[in-house]
Amino acid sequence: xxSIAIIRSQVECRIPGALTIYxxxxxxxxxxxxxxxxxxxxxxxxxxxxxICAPVGITSGRTSLLLSLLAQVTGKxxxxxxxxxxxxxxxxxxxxxxxxLSRVLWVRCIQHGMKGVEQAFKAADILIQxxxxxxxxxxxxxxxxxxxxxxxxxxxxxxxxxxxxxPTALVILLPYSAAQxxxxxxxxxxxxxxWSGTExxxxxxxxxxxxFNAEVGRTRTKKxxxxxxxxxxxxxxxx
Amino acid sequence: xxxxxxxxxFAVQAALLRESKILPVALxxxxxxxxxxxxxxxxxxxAGVFIGMTKPQAEICGVRLIKRVQKHEDAAQAELMDxxxxxxxRIEVTSPGTIIIDLTGSERLLGTGKTIAQLILGEVTKxxxxxxxxxxGNPDTAHYAARGFKGITVIGPGDEAxxxxxxxVEVLGVEPEVLDVLHAWGIxxxxxxAALPPIELTERLGQxxxxxxxxxxxAVMRELVPAALPATFQESTELEEPIELLEPxxxxxxxxxxxxxxxxxxxSLATDHIEIELTLExxxxxxxxxxxxxxxxxxxxxxxxLPVPTQDAKVLLKLAQLDLAAHPPHAPVxxxxxxxxPARIRFTQTGLFQPLAPEPAKLEITMARIRAVVGETxxxxxxxxxxPALLDSHRPDHFQVVPPSPKPxxxxxxxxxxxxxxxxxxxxxxxxxxxxxxxVWIGFSRRKARVTCSSGPWRGGGQWWDAAGEWLREEWDINxxxxxxxxxxxxxxxxxxxxxxxxxxxx
Numbered sequence: 001x002x003s004i005a006i007i008r009s010q011v012e013c014r015i016p017g018a019l020t021i022y023x024x025x026x027x028x029x030x031x032x033x034x035x036x037x038x039x040x041x042x043x044x045x046x047x048x049x050x051x052i053c054a055p056v057g058i059t060s061g062r063t064s065l066l067l068s069l070l071a072q073v074t075g076k077x078x079x080x081x082x083x084x085x086x087x088x089x090x091x092x093x094x095x096x097x098x099x100x101l102s103r104v105l106w107v108r109c110i111q112h113g114m115k116g117v118e119q120a121f122k123a124a125d126i127l128i129q130x131x132x133x134x135x136x137x138x139x140x141x142x143x144x145x146x147x148x149x150x151x152x153x154x155x156x157x158x159x160x161x162x163x164x165x166x167p168t169a170l171v172i173l174l175p176y177s178a179a180q181x182x183x184x185x186x187x188x189x190x191x192x193x194x195w196s197g198t199e200x201x202x203x204x205x206x207x208x209x210x211x212f213n214a215e216v217g218r219t220r221t222k223k224x225x226x227x228x229x230x231x232x233x234x235x236x237x238x239x
Numbered sequence: 240x241x242x243x244x245x246x247x248x249f250a251v252q253a254a255l256l257r258e259s260k261i262l263p264v265a266l267x268x269x270x271x272x273x274x275x276x277x278x279x280x281x282x283x284x285x286a287g288v289f290i291g292m293t294k295p296q297a298e299i300c301g302v303r304l305i306k307r308v309q310k311h312e313d314a315a316q317a318e319l320m321d322x323x324x325x326x327x328x329r330i331e332v333t334s335p336g337t338i339i340i341d342l343t344g345s346e347r348l349l350g351t352g353k354t355i356a357q358l359i360l361g362e363v364t365k366x367x368x369x370x371x372x373x374x375x376g377n378p379d380t381a382h383y384a385a386r387g388f389k390g391i392t393v394i395g396p397g398d399e400a401x402x403x404x405x406x407x408v409e410v411l412g413v414e415p416e417v418l419d420v421l422h423a424w425g426i427x428x429x430x431x432x433a434a435l436p437p438i439e440l441t442e443r444l445g446q447x448x449x450x451x452x453x454x455x456x457x458a459v460m461r462e463l464v465p466a467a468l469p470a471t472f473q474e475s476t477e478l479e480e481p482i483e484l485l486e487p488x489x490x491x492x493x494x495x496x497x498x499x500x501x502x503x504x505x506x507s508l509a510t511d512h513i514e515i516e517l518t519l520e521x522x523x524x525x526x527x528x529x530x531x532x533x534x535x536x537x538x539x540x541x542x543x544x545l546p547v548p549t550q551d552a553k554v555l556l557k558l559a560q561l562d563l564a565a566h567p568p569h570a571p572v573x574x575x576x577x578x579x580x581p582a583r584i585r586f587t588q589t590g591l592f593q594p595l596a597p598e599p600a601k602l603e604i605t606m607a608r609i610r611a612v613v614g615e616t617x618x619x620x621x622x623x624x625x626x627p628a629l630l631d632s633h634r635p636d637h638f639q640v641v642p643p644s645p646k647p648x649x650x651x652x653x654x655x656x657x658x659x660x661x662x663x664x665x666x667x668x669x670x671x672x673x674x675x676x677x678x679v680w681i682g683f684s685r686r687k688a689r690v691t692c693s694s695g696p697w698r699g700g701g702q703w704w705d706a707a708g709e710w711l712r713e714e715w716d717i718n719x720x721x722x723x724x725x726x727x728x729x730x731x732x733x734x735x736x737x738x739x740x741x742x743x744x745x746x
Contacts, residue, residue: 064655064656
């Protein structure tokens with residue numbers, strides 16, 4: 001018997017399991033309903049913080065992704081909460097995408113600036129305390145990046161720690177990756193649109209489809225060697 | 240098993256509630272010039288008083304005469320019903336002073352028929368009534384036994400006909416004409432009525448006669464007609480000193496809510512709606528012209544509603560506290576009155592594999608706490624916290640935010656589509672158009688960009704019959720390039736004002 005094996009056996013004799021590699025169980029996930037994302041990353045993890053990032057004012061697919069996720073979660077008869085920091089949720093789009101609106105608690109923060117962000121975080125705190133939701137989403141997608149930078153890192157850390165003990169997914173729409181390492185999953189989104197019809201006649205033209213690309217910035221389940229990119233296409237309601 | 244409480248001479252007992260009932264008493268009613276005896280107790284009857292006697296005649300008999308007050312009888316009836324509700328939530332008020340109680344399934348909880356009868360008698364006596372109690376297998380047997388026999392009567396199954404046989408037919412309470420016929424036939428008691436041949440009885444008195452015979456045999460089984468529940472439950476208290484702060488007020492609210500919930504629990508009820516009325520003592524000393532130390536009373540009313548009925552006083556107290564914190568009374572509180580609208584308790588079967596859902600009462604508190612943070616309504620009076628509901632309208636962004644519904648609806652099959660991200664309120668824009676009136680440049684929110692692609696105009700309008708609500712507009716979908724990124728926006732021109740606005744962004 002080699003000396004290492006002797007030492008190992010002596011240690012394990014006194015402290016069982018001391019040298020056993022701990023296998024971390026794969027987290028439970030909610031499918032997003034977008035096949036490319038579900039195949040790429042599995043879904044949105046429960047009991048963790050997920051951030052979906054895209055610059056303010058551009059088409060990126062974050063709202064379509066969030067509504068698709070809400071449709072999946074409410075489709076499983078679970079309740080969701082949406083904290084809308086800039087009051088931009090469109091119930092009509094959500095209804096078309098199959099979101100069961102009577103299972104979505106919508107908190108509308110109509111105050112502008114930092115006041116609205118503060119209200120959103122206070123409301124999110126209360127919702128997390130209450131429990132019973134499958135998904136809690138905080139939409140800071142229209143909040144100016146300068147204001148998001150004022151949110152202390154301890155806030156994200158606190159949310160991440162609280163969520164660990166809950167069977168709830170916390171999804172935050174942000175203009176940039178503010179939660180950093182507190183997030184279990186970070187998705188950076190971007191888009192390009194395709195139009196159909198004649199260029200010269202405006203009323204014959206329509207948005208035919210929009211191609212989004214999601215870059216996995218951070219994930220704890222599958223560590224990418226380099227940033228993985230996922231492409232998916234979404235059609236408008238009329239196409 | 241059914242029990243019956245019968246209070247003999249109920250009108251007199253109601254007038255003498257918590258007083259001695261041994262003295263001869265007669266109740267008078269009618270116009271002041273022609274008062275007549277409408278009820279009297281056994282002692283008064285012994286003294287020669289009978290119903291229909293005039294006041295001067297009754298005075299000669301030397302009995303105490305009291306004017307009948309309907310309010311006293313109603314209060315006594317409510318008291319009696321309260322006592323009956325202690326034994327079962329299913330009771331029938333057969334007549335004033337007579338209550339039938341459905342005791343099905345109470346044996347395991349309360350004991351044998353005799354024990355239950357003793358408990359009921361004790362409860363009714365404690366409330367100041369002298370009564371007869373009967374227990375039987377059907378409501379009518381219990382009813383006639385209580386009317387006909389003094390004290391406690393327990394009739395076992397199969398003994399109904401035998402037990403009721405000695406009762407006089409007057410106990411049936413039939414019309415005088417039918418009673419005259421029965422007397423003419425020499426029928427004086429239940430036994431002789433029960434012994435009549437059914438076919439011949441039906442030939443002479445019809446189905447009604449047969450029904451009377453079955454009643455006399457104790458063979459009629461029927462459903463109880465449930466007593467109407469009180470429309471509201473109310474508790475109030477007047478404070479010795481007016482309260483200015485909400486925290487001490489909560490102690491008073493808590494006591495009243497606990498009393499209310501106690502009343503509701505006794506009747507197997509809950510509430511989903513409470514109304515709080517605070518009487519405020521408004522001092523006019525702020526007004527320099529008003530005389531010193533003068534004060535007036537005003538009221539401050541608040542309503543707390545729940546999506547599901549509850550019996551938990553703590554939940555209601557928390558909601559009331561949050562509501563009063565958001566809408567505090569403007570003067571010290573002198574009197575508190577709380578009214579609860581009763582509702583049936585909703586039972587739900589829980590299961591191990593049921594999906595995650597917030598507890599309804601807890602959710603209501605959570606929503607109230609969030610409302611305290613974000614506010615209650617927006618400029619269009621739509622709630623800021625709640626569940627979105629689409630309205631049946633073509634008007635853009637037309638929705639309601641409603642409280643949670645006990646039965647969430649179903650949705651369409653999930654399918655990913657391009658979502659719109661709305662701007663509320665819409666952002667005013669400066670738009671340059673070409674010869675075809677299509678937008679080519681747009682400026683909004685301190686940004687200016689060239690429109691690389693556009694789709695429109697898509698004209699929409701509605702509510703033309705209402706000048707205030709009419710809307711007419713032209714929508715355009717535009718493609719911009721902002722900092723090298725694609726941006727798809729929906730803009731529109733209000734045709735009434737000819738102004739451009741950015742409605743939202745496709746995202």
